[in-house]
Amino acid sequence: MKKIILLYSLFSIFCSLSFIACSRPAQNGAKGQSIQIKGSDTIVNLVQVWAERFVENKPDLNIGVTGGGSGTGFAALFNNTCNIAMSSREIEEKEKVIAEGKNIEPVEFKVGLDGLAILVHKDNPVDKLTISQLRDIFMAKITNWKELGGKDLKIVILSRESNSGTHMFFKEHVIRNGDKTSKDEFSVHSLLMPSSQAIYDEVLQNPNALGYAGMGFINNQVKAVSVAVDENSQYVYPTSDNVLSGKYPVSRPLYLYTNGLPQGLTKDFINYALSEEGQKIVLETDFVPIITINPSEIQEIHET
Amino acid sequence: MKRKIIDFIIEKIIFLCGILAVVFVILIFGFLLKEGFSFFKDFGVIKFILGKFWYPTSEPAQFGILPLIVGSIYVTFGACVIAVPLGVMAALYISEIAPKGLRDILKSCVELMAAVPSVVIGFVGMVTLVPIVKNLFNVPTGLTAFTGSIMLAFMAMPTIVTISEDAIRSVPWSYKEGAFALGATKWQTMRRIVLKAAMPGIIAAIMLGIGRVIGETMAVMMITGNAAHIPDSIFEPVRTMTATVAAEMGETVKGGMHYRSLFAIGLVLFLITFSVNFTADLFLGKKKGK
Numbered sequence: 001m002k003k004i005i006l007l008y009s010l011f012s013i014f015c016s017l018s019f020i021a022c023s024r025p026a027q028n029g030a031k032g033q034s035i036q037i038k039g040s041d042t043i044v045n046l047v048q049v050w051a052e053r054f055v056e057n058k059p060d061l062n063i064g065v066t067g068g069g070s071g072t073g074f075a076a077l078f079n080n081t082c083n084i085a086m087s088s089r090e091i092e093e094k095e096k097v098i099a100e101g102k103n104i105e106p107v108e109f110k111v112g113l114d115g116l117a118i119l120v121h122k123d124n125p126v127d128k129l130t131i132s133q134l135r136d137i138f139m140a141k142i143t144n145w146k147e148l149g150g151k152d153l154k155i156v157i158l159s160r161e162s163n164s165g166t167h168m169f170f171k172e173h174v175i176r177n178g179d180k181t182s183k184d185e186f187s188v189h190s191l192l193m194p195s196s197q198a199i200y201d202e203v204l205q206n207p208n209a210l211g212y213a214g215m216g217f218i219n220n221q222v223k224a225v226s227v228a229v230d231e232n233s234q235y236v237y238p239t240s241d242n243v244l245s246g247k248y249p250v251s252r253p254l255y256l257y258t259n260g261l262p263q264g265l266t267k268d269f270i271n272y273a274l275s276e277e278g279q280k281i282v283l284e285t286d287f288v289p290i291i292t293i294n295p296s297e298i299q300e301i302h303e304t
Numbered sequence: 305m306k307r308k309i310i311d312f313i314i315e316k317i318i319f320l321c322g323i324l325a326v327v328f329v330i331l332i333f334g335f336l337l338k339e340g341f342s343f344f345k346d347f348g349v350i351k352f353i354l355g356k357f358w359y360p361t362s363e364p365a366q367f368g369i370l371p372l373i374v375g376s377i378y379v380t381f382g383a384c385v386i387a388v389p390l391g392v393m394a395a396l397y398i399s400e401i402a403p404k405g406l407r408d409i410l411k412s413c414v415e416l417m418a419a420v421p422s423v424v425i426g427f428v429g430m431v432t433l434v435p436i437v438k439n440l441f442n443v444p445t446g447l448t449a450f451t452g453s454i455m456l457a458f459m460a461m462p463t464i465v466t467i468s469e470d471a472i473r474s475v476p477w478s479y480k481e482g483a484f485a486l487g488a489t490k491w492q493t494m495r496r497i498v499l500k501a502a503m504p505g506i507i508a509a510i511m512l513g514i515g516r517v518i519g520e521t522m523a524v525m526m527i528t529g530n531a532a533h534i535p536d537s538i539f540e541p542v543r544t545m546t547a548t549v550a551a552e553m554g555e556t557v558k559g560g561m562h563y564r565s566l567f568a569i570g571l572v573l574f575l576i577t578f579s580v581n582f583t584a585d586l587f588l589g590k591k592k593g594k
Contacts, residue, residue: 071361072554079558094363098557154444161530161551162361185359188371188533191447191541194525194551198430205435208444
């Protein structure tokens with residue numbers, strides 16, 4: 001009997017503790033001392049670093065950053081479960097309509113650029129591809145590395161899940177080649193991986209694999225191929241300089257979205273992201289800043 | 305008087321707990337029905353179940369879940385082929401043959417296996433099993449239905465072993481005594497008497513194991529490759545219904561077509577597990593009636 005009482009009291013202590021733990025963030029929210037940021041997995045690491053630096057020396061601030069994909073971020077913004085949505089693509093017309101219906105006014109901030117690296121196994125002899133070759137691979141019209149000058153191996157196509165901004169961007173800019181009326185899709189044979197890390201892991205150990213991920217994933221364990229717009233143009237390797245100058249064809253802007261013009265803490269955070277310090281972090285996390293980082297002065301925002 | 309009051313209160317509380325389970329099931333089913341049916345009305349049941357293409361975010365979106373159903377069946381079937389014989393034989397060994405000391409160790413190990421979180425199983429499978437399957441069978445990628453089946457077999461095993469073991473152990477000792485008295489060997493007794501007598505329990509165990517496998521999400525999402533096409537063999541990537549719901553739920557806007565289509569998948573999944581359990585119950589009832 002004593003044991004039961006002991007267990008019961010332990011249980012109730014645990015319950016009350018967890019209740020306290022759960023109720024704290026809510027209080028903070030009520031005071032306006034917390035921001036929720038949700039969305040693209042591509043830039044979740046970048047935003048995480050911003051958040052960490054931003055709350056340094058401000059112990060009462062609380063910034064939650066979660067990934068899930070750009071679509072997830074927009075959905076959360078519309079459902080009012082986050083203050084800022086991070087996205088690796090522009091908001092779609094369809095989403096704007098939904099936002100209007102929910103009385104949400106999305107405001108866009110361009111905070112950086114990202115080059116999408118086409119990754120292959122490090123032993124793969126293929127080191128350059130054109131956009132139309134990429135398109136044929138992802139639509140399963142080219143199915144063997146042999147056709148591209150590689151070994152006689154079947155190509156395993158790795159893509160992100162459809163909620164990913166990277167997936168959408170790749171579909172629109174590579175598979176549909178910017179043609180809005182096109183109905184082309186990823187082949188049904190493409191493996192939809194839950195994260196960029198999963199794509200990287202599979203490319204790391206599979207000589208058949210071909211996938212795409214942010215430039216931050218390039219290292220000496222996997223190979224990034226150079227990409228050309230067509231056969232007659234120059235093959236460009238994904239580097240920061242090539243992305244900023246617009247030479248690398250598979251690159252895209254990164255955005256933060258808020259509901260209406262940001263105020264208070266949200267505004268401070270976005271200003272921080274666009275500040276010189278914030279843009280230096282962009283460079284540190286292997287993305288490309290939208291302003292030329294100059295130690296003495298901040299220059300005009302770079303147009304691409 | 306006081307004792308009676310306590311009795312009354314406790315009785316009501318227990319009643320409430322019991323009825324709560326039923327209420328929850330009905331509520332969940334009702335919710336699935338509501339969202340699912342509104343989707344069926346807009347899109348059509350036949351097109352949904354027999355459609356071969358799953359492009360939920362395209363314009364116009366395509367919601368055909370045939371590849372997902374086939375994917376789930378492949379993975380589940382594979383897992384059963386592996387887990388059922390292994391599980392039943394393990395249960396037979398633990399309850400009939402193993403010496404007392406070993407039996408206790410084995411039992412707690414099997415129970416421990418049930419406690420491994422599925423994401424851990426998925427992760428371990430991704431790092432260890434995926435390259436092995438790729439090299440062993442010389443397939444383009446190790447992310448296949450077969451890999452998923454092996455990992456899921458691990459997850460179904462504890463359920464199958466513990467419940468079958470209970471069933472085998474509850475076979476009355478007098479049955480075995482009778483068999484031995486007639487001159488049957490140990491194997492003959494086990495096969496003809498013990499297994500037969502314990503069969504309803506073993507079938508229930510298998511059904512519960514299948515239920516766990518069909519509903520499993522995290523591990524399959526990580527190791528089956530998630531390619532939504534109808535596979536030609538078990539060594540190709542598949543996409544299961546559960547992985548689809550889990551991967552896509554976060555992106556959908558409440559009330560949208562895609563959102564409701566995922567509920568419709570949930571409804572299909574619910575109906576499948578329900579019919580699995582129902583047939584198991586029917587089967588059990590028949591056996592007991594004899």
